[in-house]
């Protein structure tokens with residue numbers, strides 16, 4: 001059974017074509033830097049890599065390139081889209097509508113669209129992916145898996161905001177949390193690595209990508225998470241500011257005469273690493289600029305890692321301890337300096353990083369010293385495999 005999984009991030013499309021008879025990967029690829037200079041597609045088939053560099057203006061152009069590359073006579077692994085039996089998509093915001101994966105129909109699409117105002121960088125890209133697949137792979141059923149689903153277990157004292165209660169009742173204003181598929185996957189994986197049941201562990205998972213979030217996973221369930229009503233709250237991100245004093249919002253709007261939409265754009269698209277450094281939203285560019293002596297790039301880096309550290313500390317307090325800390329996603333899997341800085345001076349918690357072991361990219365590895373009280377790991381996330389499993393289950 002051929003299942004294509006599409007994971008549209010805010011700046012990338014990751015895809016994997018699985019043979020779900022044995023969960024083998026037929027092709028795996030990444031379209032990155034969508035909408036910014038240097039956009040490209042990278043695809044791996046049986047260990048062989050190809051690279052296509054071209055301008056990719058948005059997720060719709062990116063999706064068409066993915067399907068062309070998969071079916072191309074030279075680069076492709078299938079001769080026809082008919083070999084794709086189903087498509088599974090990652091969708092970021094499911095509101096309180098969805099606590100699990102579902103088959104796409106008009107009603108589901110409407111609800112994804114309705115939630116788009118709460119995930120403006122994501123749900124529109126996710127919907128675009130669904131619509132391009134409907135057009136180009138018309139016979140394949142489509143399934144969606146929501147980032148918000150895993151966080152449904154968070155207790156009410158953590159998901160509520162201290163606003164007048166009626167705003168929860170009227171508009172469902174609350175913390176939802178995102179990257180749930182990834183947090184759940186790496187929490188389970190780290191428990192396997194440690195040879196202990198996830199139900200016995202207190203784990204802090206740091207998903208650091210273009211969007212970034214930290215989750216406290218207690219006894220296998222999400223207990224708190226840094227993203228909120230939208231994927232804007234919490235960590236400093238590529239273009240998002242994360243936590244700020246909410247009173248800064250009306251203050252800036254008044255001073256700069258901004259509409260709510262303009263203010264939202266400022267916080268979602270022009271802030272974070274990009275806004276502080278003035279260099280780029282991409283961690284690699286910011287790290288390069290900082291090592292060339294750019295002070296604002298260094299400041300952006302320091303703010304990024306300081307925020308990760310704050311969340312690790314606060315979730316340790318909330319869970320009354322921590323057994324394992326996991327780093328995952330683009331920056332978490334590759335950025336050894338970010339990991340090292342985020343865990344520096346956490347020795348009062350018993351966290352000690354081994355510099356040699358930490359010199360690792362994109363593979364599962366314990367990076368803490370043997371006498372560290374907390375096990376720190378790099379675990380590559382695999383949201384796509386989780387989505388493929390759900391898709392197979394639902395179309396049976």
Ligand SMILES: Nc1ncnc2c1ncn2[C@@H]1O[C@H](COP(=O)(O)OP(=O)(O)O)[C@@H](O)[C@H]1O
Pocket residue numbers: 009010011012208209210211238281282283284285329330331334335336
């Ligand atoms: N070698 C690396 N070192 C540091 N950061 C990296 C490296 N490779 C990728 N990244 C960072 O990962 C981020 C993208 O992460 P990713 O999980 O793909 O994001 P998203 O899914 O949100 O689009 C970018 O900031 C990029 O710079």
Ligand SMILES: CC(=O)OP(=O)(O)O
Pocket residue numbers: 008009010011092122147178179209210211212231
């Ligand atoms: C929810 C979110 O921020 O997703 P991404 O990291 O893929 O942008």
Ligand SMILES: [Mg+2]
Pocket residue numbers: 009010209210329
């Ligand atoms: Mg991502």
